[in-house]
Amino acid sequence: MRKVWIGLLVAILFAGNVSLARAVTLTAPQYVFNKATVREGTLLFMDHCSACHSIHSLRYERLETDLGMPKAQIIKSIMLSSNANFLEGMRPTMTQADAKAWFGIAAPDLSHIVRAEGQRWVYTYLTSFYWDPKRPSGWNNRVVPAVAMPDVLAPWEGIYSKNGQVLHRGRLTPAAYHRKVADIVAFLRYTSDPSYFKRHNLGPYVLGSLIILSLLAYLLKRNYWRDVHK
Amino acid sequence: MAKTVGDMTNKPDLGRRRFLTAATSVVGVAIIGAAVVPMVESLEPTAAETASASTTVNLVPIEPGMQLTVPWQKKPLIIVNRTPEMLATLVEVARQGRLKDPDSDVPQQPPYCKNIYRSRKPQWLVMVRICTHLCCIPHYRPEKASVTPWWLGGFHCPCHGSMYDVSGRVIKGSPAPHNMAIPEYSFEKDDTSITITDMYPKAHVC
Amino acid sequence: MSKFSDWFNKRFPAREFIRASMTQYYAPKNFNILYYAGSLLLLMIVLQLLSGFLLMAHYVATSQDAFNSVQGIMYDTKWGWLIRYMHVDGVSLIFILLYAHMLRGILYGSFREPRELLWIIGYLIYIMMMGEAFLGYVLPFGNLSYWAGQVITSILHAIPFIGPQLTMLARGGPGIGTATLQRFLALHVVLWFLIIAALIVMHLVALHQVGSNNPDGIEIKEHKRPDGIPLDGIPFHPYYTVKDFFGVGVWLTIFAAIILYAPTMHGIFLEKNTFFRANPMVSLPDVTPPWYLAPYYAMLRAIPNKYWGIGLMGLAIVLPFSLPWLDRNPVRSSRYRPWYRTMIIIMGITFLVLVWVGEQPPLPKYFLIERLGAAIYIGFYVLLPIVSSIEPTRAVPERVTR
Numbered sequence: 001m002r003k004v005w006i007g008l009l010v011a012i013l014f015a016g017n018v019s020l021a022r023a024v025t026l027t028a029p030q031y032v033f034n035k036a037t038v039r040e041g042t043l044l045f046m047d048h049c050s051a052c053h054s055i056h057s058l059r060y061e062r063l064e065t066d067l068g069m070p071k072a073q074i075i076k077s078i079m080l081s082s083n084a085n086f087l088e089g090m091r092p093t094m095t096q097a098d099a100k101a102w103f104g105i106a107a108p109d110l111s112h113i114v115r116a117e118g119q120r121w122v123y124t125y126l127t128s129f130y131w132d133p134k135r136p137s138g139w140n141n142r143v144v145p146a147v148a149m150p151d152v153l154a155p156w157e158g159i160y161s162k163n164g165q166v167l168h169r170g171r172l173t174p175a176a177y178h179r180k181v182a183d184i185v186a187f188l189r190y191t192s193d194p195s196y197f198k199r200h201n202l203g204p205y206v207l208g209s210l211i212i213l214s215l216l217a218y219l220l221k222r223n224y225w226r227d228v229h230k
Numbered sequence: 231m232a233k234t235v236g237d238m239t240n241k242p243d244l245g246r247r248r249f250l251t252a253a254t255s256v257v258g259v260a261i262i263g264a265a266v267v268p269m270v271e272s273l274e275p276t277a278a279e280t281a282s283a284s285t286t287v288n289l290v291p292i293e294p295g296m297q298l299t300v301p302w303q304k305k306p307l308i309i310v311n312r313t314p315e316m317l318a319t320l321v322e323v324a325r326q327g328r329l330k331d332p333d334s335d336v337p338q339q340p341p342y343c344k345n346i347y348r349s350r351k352p353q354w355l356v357m358v359r360i361c362t363h364l365c366c367i368p369h370y371r372p373e374k375a376s377v378t379p380w381w382l383g384g385f386h387c388p389c390h391g392s393m394y395d396v397s398g399r400v401i402k403g404s405p406a407p408h409n410m411a412i413p414e415y416s417f418e419k420d421d422t423s424i425t426i427t428d429m430y431p432k433a434h435v436c
Numbered sequence: 437m438s439k440f441s442d443w444f445n446k447r448f449p450a451r452e453f454i455r456a457s458m459t460q461y462y463a464p465k466n467f468n469i470l471y472y473a474g475s476l477l478l479l480m481i482v483l484q485l486l487s488g489f490l491l492m493a494h495y496v497a498t499s500q501d502a503f504n505s506v507q508g509i510m511y512d513t514k515w516g517w518l519i520r521y522m523h524v525d526g527v528s529l530i531f532i533l534l535y536a537h538m539l540r541g542i543l544y545g546s547f548r549e550p551r552e553l554l555w556i557i558g559y560l561i562y563i564m565m566m567g568e569a570f571l572g573y574v575l576p577f578g579n580l581s582y583w584a585g586q587v588i589t590s591i592l593h594a595i596p597f598i599g600p601q602l603t604m605l606a607r608g609g610p611g612i613g614t615a616t617l618q619r620f621l622a623l624h625v626v627l628w629f630l631i632i633a634a635l636i637v638m639h640l641v642a643l644h645q646v647g648s649n650n651p652d653g654i655e656i657k658e659h660k661r662p663d664g665i666p667l668d669g670i671p672f673h674p675y676y677t678v679k680d681f682f683g684v685g686v687w688l689t690i691f692a693a694i695i696l697y698a699p700t701m702h703g704i705f706l707e708k709n710t711f712f713r714a715n716p717m718v719s720l721p722d723v724t725p726p727w728y729l730a731p732y733y734a735m736l737r738a739i740p741n742k743y744w745g746i747g748l749m750g751l752a753i754v755l756p757f758s759l760p761w762l763d764r765n766p767v768r769s770s771r772y773r774p775w776y777r778t779m780i781i782i783m784g785i786t787f788l789v790l791v792w793v794g795e796q797p798p799l800p801k802y803f804l805i806e807r808l809g810a811a812i813y814i815g816f817y818v819l820l821p822i823v824s825s826i827e828p829t830r831a832v833p834e835r836v837t838r
């Protein structure tokens with residue numbers, strides 16, 4: 001009987017873990033999720049994405065406290081927006097009004113994008129741009145059809161047609177390019193879940209002490225229950 | 231099967247039992263103690279609160295002799311643009327021996343403001359506008375003889391009559407114990423604005 | 437010390453209380469692992485109260501700021517992630533325990549005479565918990581919260597005669613907004629919670645009146661020592677307190693591991709749509725409830741008619757109240773009733789399938805599963821009186837087995 005109900009509980013836990021079938025198969029980015037990767041991703045994000053996208057929820061100071069970036073580096077190469085404040089959230093360098101004028105819509109805030117859409121979605125989206133002369137920007141995307149965002153990474157990625165033909169070779173090899181995008185996804189994963197490193201650092205200590213408590217409690221229980229099982 | 235539970239027919243090892251009870255309790259209490267720390271710390275000021283703790287004030291609109299009171303860390307903060315005549319009263323009031331703490335020996339201000347002006351630049355007074363007696367907001371009374379016949383200008387508290395000079399130094403005979411508190415602040419590069427960052431930790435507001 | 441204790445006990449019956457409910461309260465000695473669920477539920481509810489209090493110290497119940505204030509807890513409050521994950525994951529763990537606790541009751545016939553009222557109060561707590569979870573679910577005001585609030589309050593709309601007024605009363609306006617958040621918060625932390633707390637007290641009082649059942653489903657009070665102590669009973673303290681304490685240690689280890697390593701449990705404990713701000717203009721790709729409510733939602737969708745669907749869901753929720761009177765077999769525990777045990781296993785699997793299908797997008801291809809699931813669920817209650825009166829039983833032991 002024991003086995004039956006343990007099986008039931010395990011099944012409850014995993015029953016809901018089913019995702020919707022999508023038109024595009026989403027692929028997982030390949031990276032090692034550690035502080036170094038995220039720091040790398042932060043710099044890439046600042047170079048390519050931060051002109052339009054804010055990360056409103058994450059304060060610049062967190063890059064120092066969570067990732068160990070030197071404050072001087074943050075001020076010099078991360079706080080690019082004219083009204084950036086070290087203690088406030090990450091701002092885009094471009095104003096919302098400009099964004100609306102150029103792309104039709106203001107670029108969304110990316111604080112929670114990986115939690116909301118999943119990192120596979122973000123990664124596949126960033127690697128699914130293709131050249132489409134029918135679009136005003138010239139860009140289209142397999143994950144988000146009629147996308148408003150242009151492929152800002154095209155100089156590195158190269159330009160592809162819808163059926164995957166290389167129209168223009170990029171500065172990076174496909175493998176190097178995918179690593180670069182993966183690092184950006186790693187950064188966005190961190191911004192969605194900034195407690196990650198703290199949680200994982202605490203983990204062994206918390207679980208260790210609770211396991212010690214459980215072991216002691218088990219010995220105590222067994223000692224008392226000798227009275228019962230005789 | 232135990233016919234009678236609770237009676238110790240088989241004599242359990244009571245020493246071991248006592249040891250295990252103590253060990254489990256110690257570990258349990260230690261874990262509860264460790265868990266209470268983050269719970270309490272979650273009630274400390276948030277990053278948003280810390281970020282909004284400093285305020286920058288533009289000095290340009292404040293004309294000579296005028297004051298501006300702005301909210302800062304949920305307290306009134308007064309900035310006075312003092313004229314040379316007002317600064318002269320600071321020497322005079324000390325010479326007449328009317329002050330409790332003329333040299334600002336009580337650390338009611340950061341060290342860089344321990345002077346008769348109680349400021350970084352003599353012209354600008356930046357001060358928490360709270361009477362050190364019982365937390366009222368003193369009136370700004372710069373006109374001579376406006377409070378008493380010998381009044382040289384300063385602050386007068388409406389609640390219990392505490393008097394201060396235009397540096398916020400308390401005048402003898404007032405119920406207030408200390409000079410009014412000066413926060414930590416700095417001038418921006420071009421001197422047209424100041425940023426008030428923190429309360430001076432040793433200062434006693436009221 | 438003892439002088440003070442005498443002084444104190446003369447004025448407050450602490451000693452008597454401990455004696456009556458702990459040291460001289462005799463529980464069957466053959467409790468198995470399922471019997472940990474009760475004490476763990478009590479622990480989890482206390483932890484919810486604690487984490488909820490700390491969350492409320494930062495939460496802003498307005499449609500404008502609710503989402504931001506919750507994200508502020510996650511990003512700006514010291515250890516804010518810990519208290520929010522405790523509260524969010526705590527809900528799923530409470531429901532796992534509730535289902536284990538109820539399964540135990542069904543398996544061993546703990547709802548049978550004289551424990552009918554104990555079962556009814558307990559089941560009321562479960563229904564109230566579903567409401568409490570829903571109210572809390574709306575508060576962070578992500579897009580899932582918004583649409584969950586919209587869907588559930590519109591279920592009230594289907595109640596005959598007073599439906600529209602009731603919906604308006606629940607929402608406090610034409611839609612889900614600040615007024616809704618504020619009344620939901622007030623309900624969640626004050627009234628609803630106090631009712632649950634009161635029901636828990638009643639549940640414990642009722643338990644101590646009738647005593648615990650056990651996996652064999654027999655009364656330990658029928659075999660007593662000359663001094664009136666049941667032969668198969670052991671004092672709750674120290675034997676079950678040390679045992680439950682061990683359970684607490686293991687359970688907290690699991691809880692901490694979830695919070696630290698899988699706080700969203702891959703979107704099951706904290707769904708990804710909660711990370712989008714509430715938007716009345718954008719419906720979700722598919723609105724599915726949290727896993728613990730999914731079976732009822734699946735049954736709601738099984739009938740393509742608003743009133744009949746809601747009716748079926750309502751029936752599914754209230755049917756367990758009737759269990760004490762539907763089961764007619766003289767034997768309580770499924771250990772000695774193979775047919776009853778088979779029915780429970782089929783019912784358990786059906787319930788899990790309904791959990792799964794309730795999380796699927798509302799597509800016609802799931803209709804068959806939803807209807808089959810609903811039919812088996814209702815069928816359990818229809819067949820129980822018949823099966824229980826004719827089923828063969830195995831020999832029931834006189835004394836509890838080990």
